[in-house]
Amino acid sequence: MALINENFLKLKAGYLFPEIARRVKAFTDENPAAAQRLIRCGIGDVTEALPEAVRGAMHKAVDEMGDRGTFKGYGPEQGYEFLRKAIAEHDFQARGMTIQADEVFISDGSKCDTGNILDIFGRGNKIAITDPVYPVYVDTNVMNGNTGEADESGAYAGLTYLKCTPANGFVPEIPVERLDLVYLCYPNNPTGAVATREQLEAWVAYALKNDTIILYDAAYEAFIRDPKLPRSIFEIDGARDCAMEFRSFSKNGGFTGMRCAFVVIPKTLMGRTTAGARQPVHPLWSRRHSTKFNGASYIVQKGAEALYSDEGRSQVKALVEHYMGNAALLVKACRDAGLAVYGGENAPYVWVQCPAGISSWQMFDKMLNEANVVITPGSGFGSAGEGYFRISAFNSRANVEEVCKRIKALAK
Ligand SMILES: *Cc1c(COP(=O)(O)O)cnc(C)c1O
Numbered sequence: 001m002a003l004i005n006e007n008f009l010k011l012k013a014g015y016l017f018p019e020i021a022r023r024v025k026a027f028t029d030e031n032p033a034a035a036q037r038l039i040r041c042g043i044g045d046v047t048e049a050l051p052e053a054v055r056g057a058m059h060k061a062v063d064e065m066g067d068r069g070t071f072k073g074y075g076p077e078q079g080y081e082f083l084r085k086a087i088a089e090h091d092f093q094a095r096g097m098t099i100q101a102d103e104v105f106i107s108d109g110s111k112c113d114t115g116n117i118l119d120i121f122g123r124g125n126k127i128a129i130t131d132p133v134y135p136v137y138v139d140t141n142v143m144n145g146n147t148g149e150a151d152e153s154g155a156y157a158g159l160t161y162l163k164c165t166p167a168n169g170f171v172p173e174i175p176v177e178r179l180d181l182v183y184l185c186y187p188n189n190p191t192g193a194v195a196t197r198e199q200l201e202a203w204v205a206y207a208l209k210n211d212t213i214i215l216y217d218a219a220y221e222a223f224i225r226d227p228k229l230p231r232s233i234f235e236i237d238g239a240r241d242c243a244m245e246f247r248s249f250s251k252n253g254g255f256t257g258m259r260c261a262f263v264v265i266p267k268t269l270m271g272r273t274t275a276g277a278r279q280p281v282h283p284l285w286s287r288r289h290s291t292k293f294n295g296a297s298y299i300v301q302k303g304a305e306a307l308y309s310d311e312g313r314s315q316v317k318a319l320v321e322h323y324m325g326n327a328a329l330l331v332k333a334c335r336d337a338g339l340a341v342y343g344g345e346n347a348p349y350v351w352v353q354c355p356a357g358i359s360s361w362q363m364f365d366k367m368l369n370e371a372n373v374v375i376t377p378g379s380g381f382g383s384a385g386e387g388y389f390r391i392s393a394f395n396s397r398a399n400v401e402e403v404c405k406r407i408k409a410l411a412k
Contacts, residue, residue: 007145016380034372039399041391042374046254051315057306061299072298077290079106083301086308097234108259108296110248115140120284125180128160132381137183153383163384171199178210185217190381190390191351192343194229200236207242214243222252222320224346240266252316253307260296260304323348326400327393333404337411348393363389371406
């Protein structure tokens with residue numbers, strides 16, 4: 001019989017979203033009437049239609065595929081030049097960063113990128129994640145054999161957990177020990193927190209001093225509205241030598257079902273061999289990407305490119321304003337209900353403290369049973385998330401207004 005990768009057996013069985021789905025199903029099976037009233041604010045998935053600029057560009061691309069003269073087969077693994085150039089120019093160069101098109105790798109999603117990136121790193125690295133955290137970073141490290149077993153609280157041996165609390169604004173303090181890899185995600189899922197320029201400068205200084213690589217997930221960059229906040233780690237001097245950045249069109253362009261994202265790996269970013277030789281990581285990812293990936297679809301890349309047109313940019317802005325309008329309503333409703341609320345100002349997630357003595361899952365059940373609203377229990381994102389819940393602002397305005405009413409009613 002074939003040996004399996006036993007690291008998979010270390011994974012905690014009750015992965016967050018299946019457990020939510022199980023409880024929602026049990027509730028709706030028992031309460032078919034209440035099921036009609038159910039509003040889902042659980043999973044962070046967009047709800048609004050694809051921007052018109054994207055649809056137009058894709059229709060055109062489909063027609064190109066229908067003509068022998070303009071038909072396209074396999075594209076470049078790293079992504080089409082037109083999209084890599086648009087990204088480098090609009091997202092980075094126009095904002096004073098020196099990222100070049102050939103430092104951008106197009107993919108079919110940041111979930112895959114943040115997981116697959118471990119292919120190019122060796123064993124024995126000291127790896128840190130925040131707590132609470134986007135579960136993908138943790139589980140992919142478990143699968144790769146970078147951890148031991150999980151303890152009672154769900155924390156894996158061998159991983160360093162950086163606690164995020166109201167006291168540090170949900171941005172971890174600079175650690176005293178040295179680390180090889182640190183995952184940071186700002187604007188943050190699940191807490192909705194943002195990192196200030198000073199905080200990112202401190203992290204970059206730490207990384208440069210300790211030869212640490214920062215894996216920076218900026219999937220929610222488009223939701224930053226405060227112009228003083230950095231939208232990219234590369235706005236910080238020195239970040240080219242210590243960071244890579246993951247970006248996605250999922251949340252800004254509504255591409256969760258379309259699948260298109262990218263990672264920026266500066267050519268100056270270095271790792272080391274066991275023998276101690278410095279080695280750039282860009283060629284390693286290039287090789288990995290070309291070997292295991294055959295490129296995102298031409299049609300989808302044409303759609304993504306259209307997000308950078310004048311029309312596309314104003315349509316993205318309208319989408320962001322819609323979701324952030326929702327977030328503002330949710331923040332206000334929770335505050336009016338007497339709850340302590342974080343996030344929701346530069347991120348589409350509202351992070352709410354449960355009333356005293358109520359756990360995350362108890363709050364989940366209460367919201368489900370009494371308000372017929374599905375939220376995400378904070379403890380599902382790590383033990384530091386216990387006592388909190390996340391409300392997603394990805395919804396229709398009508399649903400959000402109804403959720404706000406129910407939160408207020410629940411507080412009475
Ligand atoms: C949604 C999300 C992404 C984007 O994932 P895709 O695979 O590109 O859809 C990346 N990171 C975080 C933290 C997210 O919440």
